[in-house]
Each structure stands twice: as structure tokens, then as C-alpha cells.
Amino acid sequence: MIGMSVAAQPASLRQQGDRATKIEVEHLNFFYGRFQALKDVNLAIRERQITALIGPSGCGKSTFLRAINRMNDIIEGARTEGHVRLDGEDIYDPAVDVVALRRRVGMVFQRPNPFPMSVFENVAYGPRIHGLAGGSDLEDLVEESLKRAALWDEVKDKLRDSAFALSGGQQQRLCIGRVLAVDPEVVLMDEPCSALDPLSTLRIEELMHELQQKYTIVIVTHNMQQAARVSQETGFFLHGELIEFGPSTTIFTDPTDKRTEDYVTGRFG
């Protein structure tokens, strides 16, 4: 498959093919005050596939994820060094507009965090900020986003109800729909299933599988089975360092580094 143009392949084959790099991370260091949470991380994330980040608690994987859409900016006393390039453009360049960046790189959080508004208003929030649509266009956009988030059929009769009336799994899909509504290119997911029951988890995983056709997805997870199930590539973090990165099948069956092997076989973490 190497040497073959990606675009020339039929869609069904693309999944296995080598994809272009969407996000390139170079010598990324991150500090909370004096504590260094990320140490010289280098990594290339490919477009339109799922990249999983695993590692024990406090290993820096969430910090790394939040570095990709500059959510770490809001933490006082935090400092970032190095480069994160989105389509070749350094997102830490002072000229970069964080608002525009976050529109392109959306985020789904650990716990479902819908706004205290109706289901409709939750999804319409993003498009409204960016002036993407109004009136009936906005209604169409909300419907389209909820359909992509596999939630439309369940909520189409309760669009005006409070988002808190939905179940946890529905709320998390609502949060995914809310992100999709601003038409991002990358979706970052920070342990999106850790607060959900197994059935809801399964639905989210199916949804991710759908979404990777169109979006670049980076997921942080504590659940190695999940990482193995959904992702094409996996990175293993330990103590702020990226220990190993490669195809998920390799990481989970034949890792190079002893520490990766110990972790994925459940010897620690």
C-alpha cells in the first residue's frame, strides 16, 4: 500500500492505508509551575483515524491532549514549550487565534458536561458563537449534528427539554454532537466513557467508529481493551514521557519497550 496515493484508494480500503499527518508534535514540554508534566514529546497523529493515548494516572496523557487545543492556557502558572503543528501550522504561534483553533479542534470531556440549557440550545451554542447559521439553517445544523452523534432519534421530540433530563450516555453523545456542530477537523476525547455504563460505552465506541470516516480522533483512555478495540495507533505515556508509539496491534501484542509490555499486560498501572 505504501507509495499508492491515498486518494486513489477506495474508501473501504482507506482505513488500513497510510494517512497524511494531521498533527505533528515536536519537542513538547509542559510545566505546571515547577513540575514538568510532559517531557520532550514527539509524535505524529494521522488524519481520519483514531489515535489512542494510554498510561497510568498522572502520566501526562490528558495534559498532552489538552495541549492540542490549548486548553492548558487557562491553567494559571502553566507553561508550554515546543511545537504542535496542525496541518503544518504551529498552534502556539502568538499570531494564532485560539477561538479559530478550538473551532477546528473540538473536545469531549471525561464527564458529560451539557450546558444548563435545552438540548437544542446546547448544540446551537457553538454555531451561534461562530455565526455559522441562523433560523432554519440552524435547526437543520442541529438536526444534522445530533444525527451524526447518533442521538437524533432519541431526542427529536425533546429538543426543548433540559439537557439534564437525558441519561449519562445520551448527555455524552449530546456533548459530542455539540462539538460536531461547529464542524471541527479534530475531535479530542478525554476518557469519554469513564463515567458511563458498558452499554453506553459501546454506543460511544460505535459512534467513534463512524466518526473516524470524517474526523481525526484522539482519545485518552484508561481502558486498554477500549484502546485496542477502537484505535489504529496507540501511544503509551509514563511519567510525562511518550514511551512508545505505533500501530495499536503492535503496542498491544508485541511492544518494543519493556515498560509498555508491563503496562499492557497489567503488571502495573
Added chain:
Amino acid sequence: MSALQVGESGLRHLRRKAANGMMWVVAVLCVLAAILPLGLVLYYVIAQGASGINLDFFTKLPKPVGEPGGGMANAIVGSLILVGLASLVGLPIGILGGIYLAEFGNNRFAWTVRFFADVLNGVPSIVVGIFIWAMVVVPTHRLSGLAGGAALGVMMIPTVMRTTEELVRLVPLSLREASLSLGATHWRTVFRVVLVAAKGGVVTGILLAVSRIAGEAAPLLLTAGSTSFWSTRIDQPMPSLPVQIFTYAIQPYDDWHRQAWAAALALVSLVFVLSVAARYATRGRFRMVR
């Protein structure tokens, strides 16, 4: 006989039980003593005021001494205008100030503001009245509704500011992050998400402040003054229920006393109605933080 029942320790046990019972009785008595005045106040206001409440009370102007009847329509309207003016001054400053303290309040300046807000909260209302008298009444050479509204507004600021700050702080970080990660700016996040989430509590703070100032007579004596006539111009002296109660209560006429009681009942009811209405209007279907 087990060790738990031997003589001396049995006596101690009784003493402990007695002490326990005593403390319970004392605590209950203190609670009753605290509730009693409140209950009596309500009882007296209703018992004495109810007879003076009729249609005339709400629709007529006060009559001169000796003439029976008349009402307090001007004072009721005046009180509403004064509370409205005070809200125009106090709410924006209080709410925006509270947001500032909660969102950007990790510095020396914010610490100072907080300190002075707490001090202002404890300043006697008559002192606020004197302050506005010196700042507004003296330069304009007249008592006015505007001065009264300003005095009450100044009194609202610390309460509204501090409760807004506390409630904005209670909104979970995850909600702010959700908004910011969608590309919203800090200010949009605060106004469209954080304030919406904190709405219920902020309204409670506003109601507390409004209830407090609606019953103030002291600062109004020096600022809004009083009149027995219609006064809807805010550059003229403006009557209000508390000042009217004061004026009527210190006179030796029985029918004025009755009017004063009725005015007291009207004032209590006004605050009650305002509270219920505001609660109803902002009842959050989506409320998260109380």
C-alpha cells in the same frame, strides 16, 4: 450486676442524662425566643394592619389631619420607583463586580474590593443616607427620588456583589471548559453559560438585597424626603412606605396610626410578592447551582 450498672457510675450516668436533657431544653427555649419576636411582628402587623387595608388605601392620596379615610397610593408607587432606581444602580454594579471578583479576583485589588464591600455591608444605613445627602442633595439643593434611589442602590451593591461572586465560583470548571473548548471567549462563557448556571442563586442574592432596602426609612429621610402628593418625577421629593410609616407612627392621631399599620402590612406584602414573582420568573428548568 455488670460493670455498666455499678453504683457510682450509675449516678454519673444519671447526671449526664440530666445535663443532656437540660441542654436540649435550653436550646429549644432559645429557638423559641428567636422565633417569638418574628411571629409577634407578623401577627401584630396583620392584626393591626388588616383593618386599614381597603381599596382606598391603594388608590387614594393621604388626607390632611382630621379628615378620615385616604390612602397611600403615592407612597406605594414611590417605594416601587425607589426600589427600581436602586436596582438600576445596584444590580449592574453588584453583578458585574461579583463576576469580576469571581473570574479575575486573585489579586490585591480584588482583595481590597472584597474587604470594602464587607465593610460597606456593615455600615449603618443612615450613614449611607448622609453620604448621598452630601453627594447629591446638597449640590442639587433638593431632596429627590434620584437621591433616594442612589442611597438604596449603594446599599444593594455589597450584598449583590458578594452573593454573585460566591455563586459564580460554585459553577463547575467543566462547564467553563466545555464552553471555552467550543471556541467561546471568556466573557461569552461567563455571560452565556456561567451566569445561566448560577442564575437561581444570584436571584436569591438580589431578592435579599431588595427586601432589605425596600424597608429602609433612615437613608430616605435624608435623600428622598416625603410628600403627601403624587410624585413620579425623580427630581422631586418622593414618598415611600417606610418613611410614611415613620411619619404617621410618631403623630398622636389614631387614624394615622391605623394607616401606619396598614402601610407596614403593605410593605411586608410587597416584599413577599416581589420575592415570589422573581422566583417564579427565573425558576430554572436548567438550574444546576442553587
